[in-house]
Amino acid sequence: MKHISIIVPKGEYIMSSVLGTYKIFVSANQYLLRTGRQPMFKVALVGLENSSTLHGGAFSVHPDTMLANVQKSDLIIIPAIQADNTALNMEFIPWIKDAYAGGAEVASLCTGSFLLASTGLLDGKHCSTHWAAADAFRQMFPDVTLMADKIITDEQGTYSSGGAYSFLNLVLYIIEKYCGRDVAIFLAKLMEIEIDRDCQSQFAIFNGQKDHEDEPIKQAQTYMESNVGEKITIEQVAGLFSISRRNFERRFKKATANTPVEYLQRVRVEAAKKSLETGRTNVNEVMYAVGYTDGKAFRTTFKKITGLSPLEYRKKYSINTPMMV
Structure with missing residues (x-):
């Protein structure tokens, strides 16, 4: 039997990532019993305090056991903790590290990745998190390779999930590893979870990365965003701010975690997404409006960033698409 320890953190966290997990x-145990098999999981909520309150006391969670009393864990699950509440939960870190050294696996859900990365167990490994927290994560944990487009990562006994309710996909993935495909498929059907979803790129909203102190680079970002439909070259933008191209690229990457070319692509694709969501112009017109003239290059870049073709994106997210009944 696998001993599952679900952390109940201090401070605000996403309660659904505890309850849903x-x-x-x-439910997996119940299905195994109904199909003549033994239950696989012993699940415990593990906390630092006897109760945890959320949303101004509207909800409360009562752990099954305190951290000091945990005898065994085969899998530790860290729910979605607000990144700035990681410091409140540092008491979990030695326990997580010791359990991992003793053979336990560890999974972070959404922004629970910040606590898992704080253990050092992700250094040199891959990890995912909520797309909206990707820039902050990269800055705080440069030794971790962030896969911001991924729903699931699995490496050397550590797991992570993408943002929000994508934790459901990671939990199904783990259950499939432990119990088999049939159990995961049944639970996916029972709870109406789209199984095998592996990319969160289509949900990401690019707002630029201006939380830095390099003022000329901020101005360059604003210039790119304001001239999205123009034929901009990186050398031209660097020259506007009297910076050599090589130095401009170095500073830009340091400030934003993107190269200037990547940033311009993301700005253009974000503008294209908004046009596809709200307008009725055809894809070629959208392409020209955001500075592309090569249809193949536009579609390739769009799909690389969003995981969908422009037509697929419009069909899924256009406000002009009729509701399904």
Whole structure:
């Protein structure tokens, strides 16, 4: 039997990532019993305090056991903790590290990645998190390779999930590894979870990365965003701010975590997404409006960033698409 320890953190966290995870493991046990098999999981909520309150006291969670009393864990699950609440939960770190050294696996859900990365167990490994927290994560944990487009990572006994409710896909993935494909498929059907989803890029909203102190680079970012439909070259933008291209590229990458070319591509694709969501112009017109003249290059870049073709994106997210009934 696998001993599952679901952390109940201090401070604000996403309660659904605790409750939803608990529910899926319990449902897996119930299905195994109904199909003549033994339950696979012993699930415990593990906390530092006897109760945890959320949203001004509207909700409360009562752990099954305190951290000091945990005897065994085969899998530790870190729910989605607000990044600035990581410091409140540092008491979990020695326990997580010791359990991992003793053979336990560790999974982070959404922004639970910040606590997992704080253990050092992700150094030199791959990890995912919520797309909106990607820039902050990269700055805080440069030794971790962030896969911001991924729903699931699995490497050397550590797991992570993408943002928000994509934790459901990671939990199904783990259950499939432990119990088999049939159990995961049944739970996916029961809870109406789209199984095998592996990319969160289509959900990401690019707002630029201006949380830095390099003022000329901020101005260059604003220039790119304001001239999205123009034929901009990186050398031209660097020259506007009297910076050599080589130095401009170095500073830009340091400030934004993107090269200037990557940033310009993301700005253009974000503008294209908004046009596809709200307008009725055809894809070629959208392409020209955001500075592309080569249809193949536009479609390739768009799909690389969003995971969808422009037509697929419009069909899924256009406000002009009729509701399904």
